[in-house]
Amino acid sequence: MLSALKEIAYSVAQQPDLTLALKEFVSGIKHAMSTQCCSVYFADEAHADFVLMATDGLNQSAVGRFRIGQNEGLVGLVAKREEVLNLPMAQKHPSFKHAPEVKEDTYNAFLAVPIIHHRKVLGVIVVQQKAARVFNQDEESFLVTLSAQIAGQLAHAGAKHILHQAEIAHQTTRLHGIASAPGVAIGKALVIAPSVDLTQIELAKVPDAQSQIRLFHHAVISTRKEFRALAKKIDSGLDTQTVAIFTVYEQLLEAKSLGDQVEAKIKLGWCAKSALKLVIEQLVEQFMAMQDSYIRERASDIQEIGTRVLHHMLANERRQVEVHEPVVLIAQTVTPTVLAEVPKELLVGVVSLTGGASSHASIITRAMGLPALWGVDDLALSEVVGKQIVLDAYTNTLIISPTKLLLNEYKTLLKNENLLKSKFLQEYDEPCITLDGEKVNLLSNEGLGAADDSIGGKSTEGVGLYRTEAWFMQHTQFPSLQLQTQWYKKLLKWYAPLPVTMRTLDIGGDKALSYFNFSEENPFLGWRGIRISLDHPELFLDQIKAMLWANCGLGNLRIMLPMVSDVEEVIEAKRLISQAYDELVAEHSMPSLEYPCIGIMIEVPSSVYLISEWAKHVDFCSIGSNDLTQYLLAVDRTNSRVASLFDSYHPAVLRALHDIAQQCVAVELNFSLCGELAADPEGALLLIAMGYRNLSMSVASIGRVKYVLRRLKTADMERLLADCLMAATANQVHQHLHQFILSQNLSEILYSHFQRSHQ
Numbered sequence: 017m018l019s020a021l022k023e024i025a026y027s028v029a030q031q032p033d034l035t036l037a038l039k040e041f042v043s044g045i046k047h048a049m050s051t052q053c054c055s056v057y058f059a060d061e062a063h064a065d066f067v068l069m070a071t072d073g074l075n076q077s078a079v080g081r082f083r084i085g086q087n088e089g090l091v092g093l094v095a096k097r098e099e100v101l102n103l104p105m106a107q108k109h110p111s112f113k114h115a116p117e118v119k120e121d122t123y124n125a126f127l128a129v130p131i132i133h134h135r136k137v138l139g140v141i142v143v144q145q146k147a148a149r150v151f152n153q154d155e156e157s158f159l160v161t162l163s164a165q166i167a168g169q170l171a172h173a174g175a176k177h178i179l180h181q182a183e184i185a186h187q188t189t190r191l192h193g194i195a196s197a198p199g200v201a202i203g204k205a206l207v208i209a210p211s212v213d214l215t216q217i218e219l220a221k222v223p224d225a226q227s228q229i230r231l232f233h234h235a236v237i238s239t240r241k242e243f244r245a246l247a248k249k250i251d252s253g254l255d256t257q258t259v260a261i262f263t264v265y266e267q268l269l270e271a272k273s274l275g276d277q278v279e280a281k282i283k284l285g286w287c288a289k290s291a292l293k294l295v296i297e298q299l300v301e302q303f304m305a306m307q308d309s310y311i312r313e314r315a316s317d318i319q320e321i322g323t324r325v326l327h328h329m330l331a332n333e334r335r336q337v338e339v340h341e342p343v344v345l346i347a348q349t350v351t352p353t354v355l356a357e358v359p360k361e362l363l364v365g366v367v368s369l370t371g372g373a374s375s376h377a378s379i380i381t382r383a384m385g386l387p388a389l390w391g392v393d394d395l396a397l398s399e400v401v402g403k404q405i406v407l408d409a410y411t412n413t414l415i416i417s418p419t420k421l422l423l424n425e426y427k428t429l430l431k432n433e434n435l436l437k438s439k440f441l442q443e444y445d446e447p448c449i450t451l452d453g454e455k456v457n458l459l460s461n462e463g464l465g466a467a468d469d470s471i472g473g474k475s476t477e478g479v480g481l482y483r484t485e486a487w488f489m490q491h492t493q494f495p496s497l498q499l500q501t502q503w504y505k506k507l508l509k510w511y512a513p514l515p516v517t518m519r520t521l522d523i524g525g526d527k528a529l530s531y532f533n534f535s536e537e538n539p540f541l542g543w544r545g546i547r548i549s550l551d552h553p554e555l556f557l558d559q560i561k562a563m564l565w566a567n568c569g570l571g572n573l574r575i576m577l578p579m580v581s582d583v584e585e586v587i588e589a590k591r592l593i594s595q596a597y598d599e600l601v602a603e604h605s606m607p608s609l610e611y612p613c614i615g616i617m618i619e620v621p622s623s624v625y626l627i628s629e630w631a632k633h634v635d636f637c638s639i640g641s642n643d644l645t646q647y648l649l650a651v652d653r654t655n656s657r658v659a660s661l662f663d664s665y666h667p668a669v670l671r672a673l674h675d676i677a678q679q680c681v682a683v684e685l686n687f688s689l690c691g692e693l694a695a696d697p698e699g700a701l702l703l704i705a706m707g708y709r710n711l712s713m714s715v716a717s718i719g720r721v722k723y724v725l726r727r728l729k730t731a732d733m734e735r736l737l738a739d740c741l742m743a744a745t746a747n748q749v750h751q752h753l754h755q756f757i758l759s760q761n762l763s764e765i766l767y768s769h770f771q772r773s774h775q
């Protein structure tokens with residue numbers, strides 16, 4: 017059964033469109049289960065019913081026509097209950113609905129399972145048989161497993177299909193994701209091709225074979241050049257074995273090996289990328305089937321060549337994209353590099369098919385003040401190129417090809433939003449003092465912003481978090497002590513005499529350095545932050561020396577250690593900091609060198625329970641609510657599948673943050689918070705109620721947070737906090753917050769306020 021299951025999933029994946037995929041699907045199941053009929057129904061939300069999408073066994077002319085209401089018949093029942101239905105005589109069931117047009121009268125046995133993706137019922141698979149019998153456990157679990165396996169693929173293909181239908185009917189498509197910052201964006205879809213991987217290429221046919229052949233030839237020429245350049249580079253290092261590999265690669269690129277086959281496929285109508293994928297996959301399969309182990313190993317060479325050629329094809333395609341109007345960037349995975357490819361002046365919004373709203377790429381978009389949606393995994397990239405897009409990050413919605421009416425409403429919304437922004441701006445330089453006189457320091461988070469505005473933020477209180485890894489990520493090797501000193505000096509000088517909290521290198525997790533590559537099963541639980549620094553004291557000492565040196569004559573540096581989970585880590589890091597200091601003083605006769613305050617990030621659950629220990633060893637702590645949420649809730653902050661579970665308003669997170677504040681007050685440890693929670697007005701007001709008076713956030717968020725806090729009294733926020741701490745779920749917390757904002761006449765900052773105006 018397992019191989020049948022894999023085969024069906026594979027053949028469905030190979031089909032270029034939904035109709036063909038579903039045909040394969042039902043026939044595959046009918047065959048594998050040796051039954052007489054298999055059908056698949058899809059939910060049509062617009063009509064509140066299910067439509068028969070494919071069948072092998074029922075009347076073919078009912079396909080696409082026969083519909084059954086959302087709550088009707090056995091199909092409706094399976095969808096409603098979200099569970100399997102296994103009946104020996106379907107007609108006897110009270111929910112059975114007779115539908116002569118499908119011609120199912122001869123069937124008795126009935127087995128149906130729902131297709132569920134992201135908790136939503138997409139459709140129902142039905143298997144029928146003439147004999148009156150109950151399907152056995154194996155058959156039942158086969159269908160359940162297949163349905164679960166295929167759900168994601170069908171959701172994707174279904175969305176593509178709906179998009180086509182919508183286009184025909186001039187209708188609008190809505191998809192959902194998770195927003196990382198509120199806002200609305202209107203622009204044309206700019207699709208940046210996925211990172212180079214043949215498995216991600218969707219098979220597609222195009223009419224113009226000549227242009228595809230040209231695209232392929234150019235890519236081959238570029239690949240050949242690249243191999244020659246690489247071979248030359250390595251040749252000077254005398255690694256002859258590796259040089260030989262490139263010669264083999266070049267031979268494989270020759271027309272008779274690869275080129276002729278790809279061209280032949282293009283002439284059959286496949287686009288260049290699809291043709292390359294088909295040929296490479298076939299060659300890899302052939303090589304893998306060989307007896308000779310040497311030849312078998314060449315399969316990976318073929319794969320590598322395919323990847324390289326594809327890379328050049330995409331690069332050539334990409335170069336042709338010219339941006340002359342506001343665009344919403346859409347990509348499989350939006351990374352800092354992808355963001356950098358789009359001219360900032362024309363980038364108005366971002367959509368990523370993978371990733372969570374708390375990934376580091378998402379923090380960058382927030383710092384850039386861009387609305388963004390993450391985890392919109394039902395989107396078919398190739399289908400949205402150049403289409404009109406509305407990104408509504410208030411309602412987590414991506415709207416493709418909106419109607420004129422809807423577009424105009426969103427234009428008005430955008431205008432209102434800009435008016436509100438200008439209101440925030442008017443108070444930007446005012447101090448952040450609550451209505452009852454509590455002063456709050458709003459500091460800035462910097463480093464992961466757009467590369468060229470890493471210095472230039474306008475926080476009037478200083479920097480609460482400088483993510484130094486951002487600088488390291490923009491280089492091709494570890495920067496020298498001198499270069500680091502220059503960077504740090506520039507930043508410290510810019511802000512002096514205001515404090516600048518520099519966090520030591522926090523790589524690992526989802527932040528990789530191209531020149532320090534390693535891969536792990538669970539990167540967020542692995543080699544990250546301080547763990548790497550302590551394992552590489554030579555790198556850590558260089559960074560500390562550069563910071564200390566840069567601070568000379570300025571004195572506004574504070575050093576912060578990321579990801580600490582154990583007191584001994586801090587003791588060791590402090591020993592190294594002191595060593596760096598002593599060495600600088602001794603080697604460069606710098607007696608006046610200032611010793612900075614040293615602090616830690618509290619972002620790992622163990623550190624929450626060590627506050628009294630931290631007070632003995634460090635001068636301050638800053639809470640990283642992003643990681644603390646991730647680790648407390650066991651939700652990977654970059655995984656779109658669980659993105660909806662990542663919620664810093666979860667009562668467990670709020671209670672932990674409250675405890676931390678109380679403990680810090682008790683042991684007189686200076687504390688602040690620099691995670692994204694502080695950047696939400698609702699989060700900020702809860703933190704103020706808990707006793708936090710130092711909040712650090714992206715510069716783009718300071719105006720909104722300040723605007724709200726200046727209109728509230730601490731006593732009111734404290735009452736709200738008491739309710740939120742008693743809440744059992746994050747949803748209850750959100751409801752309390754919503755009510756509170758309304759009661760304080762601040763509805764203009766609520767997302768629902770915007771929503772209401774265009775409903």
Ligand code: PEP
Nearest residue numbers: 619640641642643690691
């Ligand atoms: C955090 O974890 O909240 C934090 C501020 O650090 P980063 O987002 O860089 O991991």
Ligand code: MG
Nearest residue numbers: 619640642643
């Ligand atoms: Mg962190």
